[in-house]
Amino acid sequence: MGMDQEAPLVADLKRRDLAAVEALIATHGTRLLRSATLLCGNETNAQDLVQDTFVEALRSLHRFRGRSSLYTWLHSILLNLTRHSRRDSQRVVYDNDLAARESSASEEPPCALDLESAATELTRALQRLSEPHREVLVLRYFEHMKIPEMARHLGVSAGTVKSRLHYAIRDMQKLFPAEMNLFSAGGTKEKV
């Protein structure tokens, strides 16, 4: 949906019209939820984050100037909420033993080299990256953003985005099980 096409929806949303809220969620809800799941690592937290994103977006809709698409604006709110949520959960729950157990469990090689486990392992590896590295990978390879758009979205320079991407991919190559062979020239062997 183009920015011009979004203008009537934005006007209806400013009136807090329930049908408009439903239309907004129908258009962007699933994509936002998927992105949130990749960013935070689990669907339950992602649902809460998406709900908070829509609440925050409607509350601050008067600040939406239409310079970006509605989805990009929603995603920037989601990104901020995810960062805060992670920091809050890190403050409340931190268990060294649990972290060690989870770490050793995730280092075990996967049993089946099928597409589903590759995707699961990849998502798990994503959660072990630092927040800036995880963000650039999700924005680049899930949201398909170009470098200038990522830079605006993250509030950093294009050079910083490129640097983060470089190190994020390097870290993924270290974290991702070698058996998956994901980053080799041949790619993943798919189960027939």
Place this chain on the structure above:
Amino acid sequence: MKCEHLQENLYDYLDDTLSPPEKAAAEEHLLACEFCRQTVQRELQLARTLSDRFSQAVESVALDANAQRGLAIAVQRSLQTSQQRFSFAFWPRLAMPIAAAAVLLLATIWLGHHVVSQSSSPSNAPSSLVVGDRVVPIHVSFSVTQYTFHKDGLLVVDALTRDTRSADGGLLVKK
């Protein structure tokens, strides 16, 4: 264009955000450089793979029609609750101070008016004075109360100040 220049601008080349001369230079370099061609191919392969895997990882995550409706209602309710919380928090806090200030103001106006009319009457008194009447000097002091408030974010900052004033006069006591 040199190899390191192409490596630096690899994402810009793939995103097609290079200027036309830069893009032409990059393509010319790629025709001649096997190493850079492989780098471009590797990045394209990586992008396809990561993109596919991310999509596969979350393809089962979706909001069906019921979930969308439920979310819309929850969002609306959350917005209404926050508005109500704001209005409930704001007005009851103001109601009592405003009522108290109004009562004090009315009492002050009435008292002031009463004292002034009483104090002005002795000047007219001689015409109506009869033998045996007397004027008793009186001193009245009163307070003018001022209530101010302003909103600071979600907080209401209020202040109650008192300005004490006095008036002298005489009270005519008839025989």
